Amino acid sequence: MSDDLASLFLALGIFSVGFVSIGPNILAIIGTSMQRGRRHGVALALGVGTGSGLWAMLTVTGLTALVAAYAEVMTVIKLLGAAYLLWLAYKSFRSAAARQGDVVAKGARGNNLYLRGLTIQMTNPKAALHWIAIVGIGLGSDAPLWVGVTLVVSATIISLLGHLAYAVTFSTQPVVAFYRRARRWIEAGLGVFFTFAAFKVATYRS
Numbered sequence: 001m002s003d004d005l006a007s008l009f010l011a012l013g014i015f016s017v018g019f020v021s022i023g024p025n026i027l028a029i030i031g032t033s034m035q036r037g038r039r040h041g042v043a044l045a046l047g048v049g050t051g052s053g054l055w056a057m058l059t060v061t062g063l064t065a066l067v068a069a070y071a072e073v074m075t076v077i078k079l080l081g082a083a084y085l086l087w088l089a090y091k092s093f094r095s096a097a098a099r100q101g102d103v104v105a106k107g108a109r110g111n112n113l114y115l116r117g118l119t120i121q122m123t124n125p126k127a128a129l130h131w132i133a134i135v136g137i138g139l140g141s142d143a144p145l146w147v148g149v150t151l152v153v154s155a156t157i158i159s160l161l162g163h164l165a166y167a168v169t170f171s172t173q174p175v176v177a178f179y180r181r182a183r184r185w186i187e188a189g190l191g192v193f194f195t196f197a198a199f200k201v202a203t204y205r206s
Helices: 002-020 024-036 038-069 071-097 100-108 113-122 125-138 145-169 173-202
Strands: none
Touching: 002 125, 002 145, 024 038, 024 071, 024 113, 024 145, 024 173, 038 113, 038 125, 038 145, 071 173, 125 145
């Protein structure tokens, strides 16, 4: 049991440290929280966090074997992820070119940001590879059922809290005021990053 706990804590520790590295999902939460406010950012964060939990559950229940047996599954996920990142890049560049009033009007429109966050995470091939690695660390060949369940539940809670922290932090008034002054530069930077990320995802070796 002690070995199982040690592997579980190591896997969860590596997963938690991953929040220091800001990727497309966190950048999307930051941009949405700053532009549209806390409620929209939280909705997006909840979707991303839920997606992370789903990846954990799918991987623990056998996604590793599926991807290993059918390489085209990862190729499809990769292409979907790259296409979505390019769409985010387009939206960011369009926002950078828009007047401040246009941006406010766009943010006021109701979108299903929870579903968008879920889509961002579930079409991210690196999330699948990340979880394959985490599960490989956290679950031994003869690990009991409770280890897998604990890994899924704990990682889901950590993911939800971590992404929500980004949404709340970047929806505060000082940060919003800074964003309004530097909005076009920030949006253009997000567009460049999303474009680069789409290229990296599309060319990432499965």
